[in-house]
Amino acid sequence: MESGNESKGYVYCAHCDNVVSRSTFRRHERKRCSATSGSEIGQSQVTLYSSDSETSSSPVDEECVPEEPACVVQEETSGDAILDTEQSMDEAASDEAWHSETDSENDSVNRAKRKSVGDESTSSESESEEVWSGVLPEVLSRDIESAPPLPKSQQRQTSLQKVNSLVFWFVYFLLIWQATCHLSDNGLAWLLRFLVSWLKVFGVEISNEFFEKLLLSFPGSLCLVRQFLNLDRDNFNKFVVCPKCTKLYKYDSCLEIENNQQVAKKCCNTYYSRGRKKTCNATMLTRVTLQNGKTCFYPIKYYCANSIIEELEKFLLRNNFASNCELWRKRKVAEGLPADVYDGNLWKEFQTVNGTSFLEKPRNYGFMLNFDFFQPMKHRKDYSVGVFYLAILNLPRAERFKWENLIVMGIVPSLGQEPKNLNQFLEPAVDELKSQLKEIEERINSVELPCDIGRLPMRITSNSGSYTAEQWKNWTLIYSIFCLKGVLPEEHFRCWQTFVLACKYLCQSVISNTDLEIADGLILKFCKSVETLYGKRVITPNMHLHNHLKEVILDHGPVTSFWCFSFERFNGILGSTTTNKRSVELQLMRQFLISRQLKDMDLPEQYQDDFLHLCSPTGMVNADVKEDVSPLSWSVKHEFSNVATKAPLHGINWRNDSGVTVPSNYKPVHFDEDDAALLRDVYQIMYPESEIEMGSLGESIRKFGSLNIWSTTFGSKMQPRGIRSGKILASWPTDNGKDVLQETFCLSAGTVQYYFRHSVKVGDEHLTHHFACVKWYLPHRESTSLYGNPVRVCENRFYPGGPSSFMPVQRIFSRFASAELELEGQKHIAVVPVIRNVHL
Numbered sequence: 001m002e003s004g005n006e007s008k009g010y011v012y013c014a015h016c017d018n019v020v021s022r023s024t025f026r027r028h029e030r031k032r033c034s035a036t037s038g039s040e041i042g043q044s045q046v047t048l049y050s051s052d053s054e055t056s057s058s059p060v061d062e063e064c065v066p067e068e069p070a071c072v073v074q075e076e077t078s079g080d081a082i083l084d085t086e087q088s089m090d091e092a093a094s095d096e097a098w099h100s101e102t103d104s105e106n107d108s109v110n111r112a113k114r115k116s117v118g119d120e121s122t123s124s125e126s127e128s129e130e131v132w133s134g135v136l137p138e139v140l141s142r143d144i145e146s147a148p149p150l151p152k153s154q155q156r157q158t159s160l161q162k163v164n165s166l167v168f169w170f171v172y173f174l175l176i177w178q179a180t181c182h183l184s185d186n187g188l189a190w191l192l193r194f195l196v197s198w199l200k201v202f203g204v205e206i207s208n209e210f211f212e213k214l215l216l217s218f219p220g221s222l223c224l225v226r227q228f229l230n231l232d233r234d235n236f237n238k239f240v241v242c243p244k245c246t247k248l249y250k251y252d253s254c255l256e257i258e259n260n261q262q263v264a265k266k267c268c269n270t271y272y273s274r275g276r277k278k279t280c281n282a283t284m285l286t287r288v289t290l291q292n293g294k295t296c297f298y299p300i301k302y303y304c305a306n307s308i309i310e311e312l313e314k315f316l317l318r319n320n321f322a323s324n325c326e327l328w329r330k331r332k333v334a335e336g337l338p339a340d341v342y343d344g345n346l347w348k349e350f351q352t353v354n355g356t357s358f359l360e361k362p363r364n365y366g367f368m369l370n371f372d373f374f375q376p377m378k379h380r381k382d383y384s385v386g387v388f389y390l391a392i393l394n395l396p397r398a399e400r401f402k403w404e405n406l407i408v409m410g411i412v413p414s415l416g417q418e419p420k421n422l423n424q425f426l427e428p429a430v431d432e433l434k435s436q437l438k439e440i441e442e443r444i445n446s447v448e449l450p451c452d453i454g455r456l457p458m459r460i461t462s463n464s465g466s467y468t469a470e471q472w473k474n475w476t477l478i479y480s481i482f483c484l485k486g487v488l489p490e491e492h493f494r495c496w497q498t499f500v501l502a503c504k505y506l507c508q509s510v511i512s513n514t515d516l517e518i519a520d521g522l523i524l525k526f527c528k529s530v531e532t533l534y535g536k537r538v539i540t541p542n543m544h545l546h547n548h549l550k551e552v553i554l555d556h557g558p559v560t561s562f563w564c565f566s567f568e569r570f571n572g573i574l575g576s577t578t579t580n581k582r583s584v585e586l587q588l589m590r591q592f593l594i595s596r597q598l599k600d601m602d603l604p605e606q607y608q609d610d611f612l613h614l615c616s617p618t619g620m621v622n623a624d625v626k627e628d629v630s631p632l633s634w635s636v637k638h639e640f641s642n643v644a645t646k647a648p649l650h651g652i653n654w655r656n657d658s659g660v661t662v663p664s665n666y667k668p669v670h671f672d673e674d675d676a677a678l679l680r681d682v683y684q685i686m687y688p689e690s691e692i693e694m695g696s697l698g699e700s701i702r703k704f705g706s707l708n709i710w711s712t713t714f715g716s717k718m719q720p721r722g723i724r725s726g727k728i729l730a731s732w733p734t735d736n737g738k739d740v741l742q743e744t745f746c747l748s749a750g751t752v753q754y755y756f757r758h759s760v761k762v763g764d765e766h767l768t769h770h771f772a773c774v775k776w777y778l779p780h781r782e783s784t785s786l787y788g789n790p791v792r793v794c795e796n797r798f799y800p801g802g803p804s805s806f807m808p809v810q811r812i813f814s815r816f817a818s819a820e821l822e823l824e825g826q827k828h829i830a831v832v833p834v835i836r837n838v839h840l
Contacts, residue, residue, distance in 0.1 A: 010022075011025045012025075013025050013028055016028070168604060169604075169607055169610075169611040169615075172598070172601075172603070172611075172615060173611065173614060173615050174188065174191075174192075175594070175598055176598055176615045179591065179594060179595045179598065182576045182577055182578050183578060184578040184579075184580070187578075235307075235310075236304055236305060236306045236307070237304070237305045237306075237307070237428060238251065238302055238303070238304060238305075239302070239303040239304075239305065239428070240254050240284050240285070240299040240301070240302065240303075241284075241299070241300075241301035241302065241303045241412075241413055241415075242267040242269060242280060242282050242284055242301075243282060243283075243284070243300055243301050243415060243416065244267065244280050244282035245267060245269050245271065245280045245282065246415065246419045246424045246425070247267055247269040247280065247424060248303055248424050248425070248427065248428070249267075249284065251299065253265075254284055254285055254297070254299075255285075255297065262297075264283070264284065264285035264286075264287070264297045265284070265285075266280075266281050266282060266283055266284065267279075267280040267281060267282045267283075267284055268280070268281075283300065284299060284300060284301075285297040285298065285299055285300065286298055286299075286300055301413040301414075301415070302413055303410060303411070303412060303413060303425060304410060304411045305409070305410045305425075305428040305429065306407065306408055306409055306410060307432060308367075308390065308407060308409060308429055308432060308433065309432060309433075309438055311407045312365065312392075312407070315392070315405070322363075324395055324396060324399060325365065325392065325394035325395055326362055326394070327396055328340075328342050328394060328396070340397055341368075341393055347359070347366065347393075350366065365392055365393075365394050366392075366393040366394060367390045367391065367392060367393065367407075368390070368391040368393055369388065369389070369390055369409075370388070370389040370390075370391070371386060371387070371388050371389070371422060372386065372387060372389075373385065373386045373412075373418075374386075374387070383414045384414055385411055385412060385413060385414055386411070386412035387408060387410070387411055387412070388408070388409035388410040388411075388412075388425070388426075388429075389406055389407070389408060389409065390406065390407040390408075390409050391405075391406055391407075392405060392407075409429055410425055410428070410429070412425055439487060440483045440484070440487060441458070443479075443482060443483040443819065444456050444479055444483055445458065446819045446820060447478070447479060447482065447817050447818070447819045447832070448724050448727075448817060448818050448819065449474075449478070449724060449817045450713075450715075450724055450725040450727075450815050450817070450834060451713070451715065451721065451722060451724055451725050452713060452725070453474060453478070453817075453834070454470060454471065454474065456471055456474065456475060456479065457471075468568065469564075469565060469568055470565055470568065473507075473565075476499075476500060476503055477500065477503055477504060477507065477834075477835060478817050478832050478834065479832075480496065480500060481496075481497060481500055481787060481788065481790070481791050481832070482787060482791055482819060482830050482832055484496060485787050485788075485791075491533065492533060494529075494788075495526065495529040495530060495533060497788055497789070498522050498525050498526040498529060499522075499523075499526045500790075501522055501789060501790065502519045502522035502523045502526060504790060504833075504835060505518055505519035505522070506519045506549060506553070506559055507559060507560065507835050508558065508560075508835060508836070509558055509560045509835075509836075509837050509838050510558065510641065510838045511553065511558050516550055516553060516554075517550075519549075519550070520547070520549070520550040523546045523547055523549065524547060526546075527539065527543050527544075527546065527547065530543070574588055574592070577591050636656060636658050637658060637659070639653060639656055640656050640657070640658050640659045640810065641659070641838045643656070643808075643810040643811060644730070644731075644810065644811055644812060644813045644836075645731070645745060645813065646745075647731065647743065647744050647745035648742055648743045648744075649685065649686075649740075649742045649743075650688060650742075652686070652810075654686050654687075654769060654808055654810065655767060656810070657769070657770060657809075657810065659709050659710045659810075660707060660708070660709055660770050660809055660810070661707065661708040661709075662704050662707045662708075662755070662757065662770065663704060663705075663706060663707070666702040666703060666704050666757075667702070667703040667704075668700055668701075668702055668703075669700065669701055669702075669703050669756075670699060670700050671697075671698070671699055671700060671701050671758070675806075676694065676697050676699075677694070678801070678802065678803045678805060678806060679697065679758065679771070679803075679806050680692050680693075680694055680697060681740075681803040682740065682771075682803050682806050682807075682808075683697070683760055683762075685740050685742060685803075686808065687762050690762050690763055692760070692762070696760055696761040696762070697758070697760050698758055698759040698760065701756040701757060701758050702756060702757040703718065703754050703755070703756045704716075704718075704754065704755040704756065704757070705718040705719030705722060705754065705755070706719050706722050706725070706726075706755070707755050707770065707809065709809065709812060710837060710838060711837055712815070712836075712837050713725055714726060714728065714752065714755075714772075714809075714812065714815065715752070716752040716753060716754050716755060716772075717751065717752065717753050717754070718753065718754040718755075723751075725815060726751055726752040727749070727750075727751055727752075727815060727816050727817075727818055728749075728750055728751075728752060728772070728774070728812050728813070728814070728815055728816070729747045729748070729749055729750075729812075729813045729814050729815070729816050729831075729833055730747065730748065730750065730774075730807060730811050730812050730813050731744075731745045731746055731747055731748070731811070731813065732748065732774075732776075732804055732807045732811055733748050733750075733776045733799065733802075733804035734804070736799070736802075737776050737778070737798075737799025737800065737802065737804065738799065738800065738801070738802025738803065738804060739802060739803060739804060740803055740804050741804075747813060747833075748776050748777070748779070749776070749777045749779075749792070749794050749816060749829075749831045750774040750775055750776040750777060750798075751774065751775050751777075751798075752772050752773065752774050753773040753774065753775060754772075754773050755770060755771065755772050755773070755809065756770070756771055756773065757769070757770050757771075758771060769808060770808070770809045771806050771807060771808055771809065772806075772807050772808075772809050772812065773805055773806060774804075774805060774806075774807055775798040775799070775805070776798060776799045776804065776805075777794035777795065777796070777797070777798060777799075777829065777831075778794060778795040778797055778798070778799060779792070779793075779794050779795070780792075780793040780794060780795055780823070780828060786823075787830065790832070790833050791830055791831065791832050792830075792831045793821065793823070793828050793829070793830055793831070794828060794829050794831055795826065795827075795828055795829075796820070796826075796827040796828055796829050813836060814833055814834055814835065814836040815834045816831045816832055816833050816834055817831075817832040817834060818830060818831055818832070819832075
């Protein structure tokens with residue numbers, strides 16, 4: 001029964017024994033009724049679900065909460081309502097706090113009751129180390145406990161079955177898209193909310209005028225302006241400076257993990273003072289708390305170092321800059337009247353260095369280094385920074401000291417006292433000038449790889465120590481011989497070449513006993529060369545284990561059958577999952593299970609042709625070619641794999657194309673008569689026991705831009721994106737480039753123009769074959785000696801056409817990576833073979 005001061009909207013609550021608001025009274029009455037009904041059927045435990053519209057849901061997890069007991073409470077008295085432990089305590093505390101402000105005439109018993117409830121709530125909060133105000137108990141329990149299985153869905157047959165199928169495909173695609181592109185749940189929820197609103201507006205106010213104009217892109221912030229102009233204001237190296245001893249450190253080396261927490265290191269530089277060795281032990285990083293509450297470490301002192309080589313390269317791109325640097329050679333000055341730096345003894349001494357021409361040769365430069373402190377703030381006399389300036393002495397004096405021609409090599413931070421020496425700050429510049437990594441970078445960037453092989457980072461000077469295992473493999477097998485030729489001394493280069501050749505043998509997917517013996521001998525030769533060149537101390541246990549790889553392969557098979565590159569890729573897939581940085585392992589497992597359930601889900605048959613190919617990652621790039629994994633006999637696969645290396649050609653089973661897979665899309669073309677005549681000659685070589693007539697050849701072909709041989713994709717010029725994968729090695733043309741090489745095996749480099757399927761009648765059989773139309777490069781006269789095995793050099797031009805232009809695809813040996821060269825004023829290409837993949 002309601003009673004109380006109704007004019008003020010208050011009623012008397014028997015549970016609270018006080019006057020409360022109407023909403024609080026109705027909430028308590030509902031819970032009292034649910035508790036009474038529960039006790040009447042003999043239940044001692046009940047599950048409570050709050051229906052109070054004032055209670056907000058947690059923003060942390062918007063997933064549907066399964067109907068399970070969130071909290072079970074024993075009945076205390078028959079007259080009192082059973083309240084959820086967490087929720088009722090909060091509600092009682094909030095109600096009683098409101099009473100304490102509006103009703104000051106409560107008796108001491110009520111005040112004591114409110115105090116006891118408040119103390120209990122306060123003590124529960126003080127026991128926890130962190131406060132997660134937005135997390136509900138059921139959300140936390142789902143992170144810790146296993147949830148009950150979801151009820152099985154019931155198939156409902158309605159008149160809107162087509163509409164339901166369309167909605168299903170749309171939602172299914174969104175989930176596949178989220179799992180593949182690693183989108184967060186909040187991002188997908190945001191997209192769904194926008195789509196719902198957009199569809200409502202689109203359905204009400206559809207009009208063509210909404211699609212007639214597009215907003216012009218305009219950079220609306222400084223960041224967008226820099227992106228628009230391609231300006232990189234952080235293209236310099238940063239070093240942490242010890243404020244006490246000026247030792248330079250990389251930022252990452254100043255942090256360490258202690259007790260699962262990131263902490264800052266102290267300076268570990270050692271020096272001698274009065275004959276005693278001391279450690280600096282100064283603090284270099286300070287702990288800061290960001291606006292979002294995240295803590296990080298910020299350097300107390302920074303040293304900014306600019307690249308001398310990169311700045312000089314930018315200068316040389318200016319008009320007339322390089323020619324101005326050579327004007328000093330034309331000066332004529334009378335003896336005994338020095339007029340510039342070129343007339344001094346020091347400049348004359350550096351014309352040659354150790355018997356080698358230096359300043360005598362063009363494109364060699366001399367610098368003048370200047371260092372000075374200045375005060376960047378006018379009204380502060382206690383803050384000074386130092387700057388290293390470089391002036392290019394090759395320039396005329398009128399241009400030498402212009403601001404646009406100066407290089408700011410580094411900026412030294414403000415220190416408590418002037419440093420005793422500047423050697424620490426000069427080390428980055430000295431290391432850069434001594435290194436030849438810049439030339440290696442240029443060579444790396446000039447290499448064109450097949451599309452499915454990952455490139456190395458653009459800046460090897462800053463990323464070489466952070467290569468992944470896959471990148472180190474690519475560097476060793478593909479890049480290193482081409483990039484290190486002429487950089488390493490010849491004896492050291494030959495030592496490294498031995499190791500690369502051994503790796504090429506060992507990394508074959510199918511390795512013969514002969515190749516294994518060769519690889520074992522090369523590894524032993526490499527280790528002996530390292531010991532001779534660098535001494536016994538550099539021989540590590542890992543190098544000793546190289547000599548036992550032969551036994552490992554004999555026990556376990558080729559290294560490709562048990563190496564760990566695939567698992568590294570799996571780590572990358574899991575690591576790309578978007579998380580909220582809390583209970584990451586739970587989120588990783590949930591995303592993994594969702595992706596598996598989506599993969600195994602029974603899909604409706606309606607609209608499969610329209611949507612199924614889009615609900616997969618391969619559908620995004622229209623890659624419908626998959627490797628054939630049908631259980632062929634070992635002899636069939638082995639026969640196919642041997643076709644590429646067999647010599648002479650007679651006796652080859654050209655009908656075996658078990659490893660070839662072509663895409664479903666093709667272009668039907670009528671075959672040219674001249675090309676048909678060349679193809680007839682090829683057929684005659686393939687089937688010498690039969691007489692191939694022109695009338696036996698099909699008049700049309702199916703052209704393809706790519707095809708697969710086992711798991712390797714071969715592209716062509718017909719498919720612009722796959723042209724880098726269309727550079728192949730095969731033993732097919734003779735020395736003149738026209739005829740077909742039949743008796744011996746000799747690899748030649750070529751570029752595939754397109755692939756095609758053609759039918760021919762041989763005897764009484766109608767046979768179908770796959771060919772590649774190839775243009776073959778002319779080899780250089782010193783093809784294998786310029787760089788050494790396995791790199792060869794070809795001229796950047798092709799043989800004229802002939803029967804060798806058409807080659808059965810079974811004859812393709814492997815792909816190759818290439819790089820353009822200029823030798824004797826002519827353009828050439830370096831050919832670096834890519835290891836052949838054969839899976840039997």
